[in-house]
Amino acid sequence: MTYHRVLTRPRPQALRPNSFWLLGPAVLLLIVWTQIPFVLTLYHSFRRFNLLNPERQGFVGFENFASLLTDPIFWTAILNTLVLVGSVLLITVAVGLLLAVLFYQDFPGRALARTLVISPFFVMPVVSALIWKNMLMHPVYGLFAWIAEGLGQRPIDWLATYPMQSIVMMVSWQWIPFAMLLILTGLQSLSKEQLEAAKIDGANAWQEFRYIIVPHLAQTLSVVVMLETIFLLTIFAEIYASTSGGPGLATTTLPYLIYLKAFGEYRIGVAAAGAVFAVILANIVAIFVLRMIGRNLQGGRT
Amino acid sequence: MSQGQRIRWELTALAYLAAGIMFFPIFWLFLTGFKSEGEAIAIPPKLIFQPTLESIQEALTRSDYGLHFLNSIISAMGSTALALLLAIPAAYSMAFYPTRRTQGLLLWMISTKMMPPVGVIIPVYLIFRDLRWLDNVWALALIYTVMNLPVVVWTLYAFFREVPHEIMEAARVDGASIPQELLRVLLPLSVPAIASAALLSIILAWNETFWSLNLTSAQASPLSVYVASFKTAEGLFWAKMSAASMIAILPVMVMGWLAQRQLVRGLTFGAIK
Numbered sequence: 001m002t003y004h005r006v007l008t009r010p011r012p013q014a015l016r017p018n019s020f021w022l023l024g025p026a027v028l029l030l031i032v033w034t035q036i037p038f039v040l041t042l043y044h045s046f047r048r049f050n051l052l053n054p055e056r057q058g059f060v061g062f063e064n065f066a067s068l069l070t071d072p073i074f075w076t077a078i079l080n081t082l083v084l085v086g087s088v089l090l091i092t093v094a095v096g097l098l099l100a101v102l103f104y105q106d107f108p109g110r111a112l113a114r115t116l117v118i119s120p121f122f123v124m125p126v127v128s129a130l131i132w133k134n135m136l137m138h139p140v141y142g143l144f145a146w147i148a149e150g151l152g153q154r155p156i157d158w159l160a161t162y163p164m165q166s167i168v169m170m171v172s173w174q175w176i177p178f179a180m181l182l183i184l185t186g187l188q189s190l191s192k193e194q195l196e197a198a199k200i201d202g203a204n205a206w207q208e209f210r211y212i213i214v215p216h217l218a219q220t221l222s223v224v225v226m227l228e229t230i231f232l233l234t235i236f237a238e239i240y241a242s243t244s245g246g247p248g249l250a251t252t253t254l255p256y257l258i259y260l261k262a263f264g265e266y267r268i269g270v271a272a273a274g275a276v277f278a279v280i281l282a283n284i285v286a287i288f289v290l291r292m293i294g295r296n297l298q299g300g301r302t
Numbered sequence: 303m304s305q306g307q308r309i310r311w312e313l314t315a316l317a318y319l320a321a322g323i324m325f326f327p328i329f330w331l332f333l334t335g336f337k338s339e340g341e342a343i344a345i346p347p348k349l350i351f352q353p354t355l356e357s358i359q360e361a362l363t364r365s366d367y368g369l370h371f372l373n374s375i376i377s378a379m380g381s382t383a384l385a386l387l388l389a390i391p392a393a394y395s396m397a398f399y400p401t402r403r404t405q406g407l408l409l410w411m412i413s414t415k416m417m418p419p420v421g422v423i424i425p426v427y428l429i430f431r432d433l434r435w436l437d438n439v440w441a442l443a444l445i446y447t448v449m450n451l452p453v454v455v456w457t458l459y460a461f462f463r464e465v466p467h468e469i470m471e472a473a474r475v476d477g478a479s480i481p482q483e484l485l486r487v488l489l490p491l492s493v494p495a496i497a498s499a500a501l502l503s504i505i506l507a508w509n510e511t512f513w514s515l516n517l518t519s520a521q522a523s524p525l526s527v528y529v530a531s532f533k534t535a536e537g538l539f540w541a542k543m544s545a546a547s548m549i550a551i552l553p554v555m556v557m558g559w560l561a562q563r564q565l566v567r568g569l570t571f572g573a574i575k
């Protein structure tokens with residue numbers, strides 16, 4: 001409300017501070033290090049530029065894009081990215097929803113238990129890759145191998161046999177807490193009266209969940225899906241520290257491919273073209289998130 | 303025990319079970335950090351053993367560990383301090399003196415956070431190379447500032463908007479200048495918001511790995527890069543790896559525990575109420 005009041009009753013100009021000096025530095029920094037580099041990425045995507053052979057430079061039109069689009073590796077990377085993001089989304093939203101419902105109720109020691117559940121989110125991605133790759137999934141010394149042997153099974157070399165599934169598991173473990181925390185926040189804004197009324201009308205626990213909680217959470221869930229998509233599209237460290245994109249190309253995602261092209265093959269032009277695709281992919285989702293944030297901004301206080 | 307009570311009890315047990323499963327990998331890492339190298343890879347895994355501080359000591363006393371730890375502190379704290387310095391005036395201006403363009407500006411700032419790092423890494427790398435900023439921890443801190451600025455601005459803006467305008471107006475009527483109004487009136491009121499924005503920014507910068515891997519090497523690399531060097535440890539040095547990892551994640555995990563409530567607000571930009 002305050003927002004509107006100020007808008008409708010502007011202060012005398014003399015009393016308003018010069019917002020140029022207050023906002024300028026922050027805006028300038030963001031322009032210099034995000035907008036200008038992106039424009040340069042666009043520029044490089046139309047040029048030939050190999051760091052190993054820097055003399056041979058020049059404008060090549062859409063050649064970089066064409067060489068990417070006709071390269072099966074690029075399509076494998078796109079597919080891997082979509083599989084990774086899609087699977088992690090499914091798992092984190094489903095498990096996050098269940099956990100949020102569990103932690104919605106009050107029970108002794110809830111704060112401690114919730115703290116333990118969300119801890120994986122604060123673990124450095126490299127460290128979580130090392131934990132999973134070595135101590136849990138290692139085919140000889142790993143805990144999973146030991147459990148498999150105890151059950152009379154042959155131990156599995158997880159990262160070699162099921163590389164993408166293993167990465168999905170690792171990344172899901174890190175992002176379940178994020179989904180759970182957001183959904184829990186959404187649940188807590190659910191009105192108690194509505195639930196009471198449903199109980200009086202004879203709704204059982206499942207019906208209550210299905211017809212009251214889920215619809216209420218629809219907006220929350222869409223925010224979780226969109227924000228997670230944006231963050232998951234940039235997953236890099238987990239792959240770098242566990243599989244390095246392999247075996248073969250099994251876990252090479254778009255960010256990892258761009259990294260390989262730029263810093264492995266030094267092909268700046270092709271890498272820049274890949275980066276343009278990455279930005280387009282992220283923006284498809286970002287537009288919707290920003291629209292939602294904008295709506296909430298106009299709706300008064302947050 | 304009534305049926306309702308029993309279901310309640312079962313759900314509680316389930317919540318504890320979930321907590322145990324989610325935390326287990328971290329617990330296992332911590333446990334391994336207190337083992338000797340032989341015990342770390344023992345099969346069957348050792349739950350009961352003579353805990354030793356050997357690996358932790360060794361990790362800490364290695365000369366380069368201190369350097370990387372210091373780099374992590376400089377890049378996380380330095381970027382957070384700079385982000386606050388830039389974000390406080392910006393959020394103040396947008397919250398108290400909005401114009402027609404304020405909302406668009408705020409959304410634009412948030413949108414920069416949604417730009418994937420790979421979208422800008424190549425030019426930033428080339429600029430850093432030309433400026434001789436590669437492997438410079440302060441330059442890395444600058445990138446982290448840019449990365450976290452939208453989150454910090456947003457967190458502060460959301461808080462400032464809740465501050466009653468009358469308080470600020472009273473100060474203005476009493477003849478306070480803008481810096482005075484900011485420093486003496488607004489900042490003391492905003493300590494909780496500034497603290498949570500700072501915590502969030504430190505956590506994000508500390509755990510960041512894409513920029514640090516690509517922009518730093520031996521001299522300026524923070525712990526994330528150092529720990530990544532263990533990635534080829536096939537059954538070797540697991541105790542040392544665990545000890546080094548444990549010290550690397552413990553400080554920010556504690557911060558995360560403290561900041562868990564503000565996390566949602568800061569990372570969703572008000573998309574969830």
